[in-house]
Amino acid sequence: MNDPLGIPSPWARRFAHLVEKGGAVLDLAAGAGRHARFFAGRGHPVVxxxxxxxxxxxxxxxxxxxxxxxxxxxxxxWPLGDRQFAGIIVSNYLHRPLLPRLAAALAPGGVLIYETFAVGQAAFGRPSSADYLLRPNELLHAFADALTIVAFEHGIDYAPGPKAVQRLAAVKGRDLVPL
Ligand SMILES: C[S@@+](CC[C@H](N)C(=O)[O-])C[C@H]1O[C@@H](n2cnc3c(N)ncnc32)[C@H](O)[C@@H]1O
Structure with missing residues (x-):
């Protein structure tokens, strides 16, 4: 279920620098906490x-x-009340009703880093239910009004094994960020 090596995803690593130094990070559906551990190691308090x-x-x-x-x-x-976060990481988890909640839980300047499986994943393995698979452009549409999209990917990732994924990085109230 969780990443077998416990290694943070390259997507999370790539955009971690956008999270304000020392700012609180939310790891939603954290599993064994590979991203919670990663951000804690960077000096962030993590929920x-x-x-x-x-x-x-x-x-x-x-x-x-x-x-x-x-x-x-x-x-x-929602278990976190009105707490706000400088960073939110969601990896390999989707519950669509929560998407608006994530934008609201970002503090001004905050960063959302999201990646999970996309439609087409059934050809490679689980999950196969449409409930857990992002449609083309879905994260873009979900967050484009509330956030500035910094990066987006949708396709088959062959490393380490084939999987259909969609990935987004987005910021709240910031127009231009260092990539
Ligand atoms: C595939 S794992 C991903 C874990 C972690 N985000 C990662 O990438 O390593 C999915 C996680 O979602 C959690 N999860 C699934 N349904 C949930 C729910 N209804 N409420 C809270 N957590 C849930 C599971 O317990 C599991 O830890």
Whole structure:
């Protein structure tokens, strides 16, 4: 389910520099917390949300990663209230009703880094349900009004194995950022 090597994705690494130094980062559906760990290692306080925190059991509860156990799809209120973040990372997770919430949870100047599977992934493996697969341009349309799109990809990534993915990096209230 999680990246087998626990290595942060190249997409997250590529845009991590856009997150304000020391700013809080949200890792949504964090799994074993590969991105929570990565951003904590860069000096950010991190909130890692997942319905299953077992993969982060080794993390120090007094450390920089605050773990929040929450089911994001059961109709419960958004678990983070009106907290805002300098960075939000979502990787290999999609629950469409949450997309507007992500833009709202970004602080001014904040950065959204999103990547997950796209339509066509069924040819390569799981997931295969349309509920979990982004349509062409879907993240662009979801965030273009609220955020400035910095980068977007949609296609087959052959490294390390073929998968259909869509990726977006976007900022709130910033027109031009260093790539
Ligand atoms: C494929 S893993 C991705 C983990 C991590 N983002 C990564 O890229 O390594 C998907 C994660 O979504 C979480 N998840 C799935 N449904 C969820 C829900 N309804 N509420 C909260 N977390 C959920 C799972 O527990 C799992 O950790």
């Amino acid at each position: 890692a949300v997942d319905r299953n925190l077992d993969g982060m059991a080794d993390l120090d509860p007094e450390g920089p990663v605050e773990q929040v156990k929450a089911d994001l799809e059961d109709g419960s209120p």
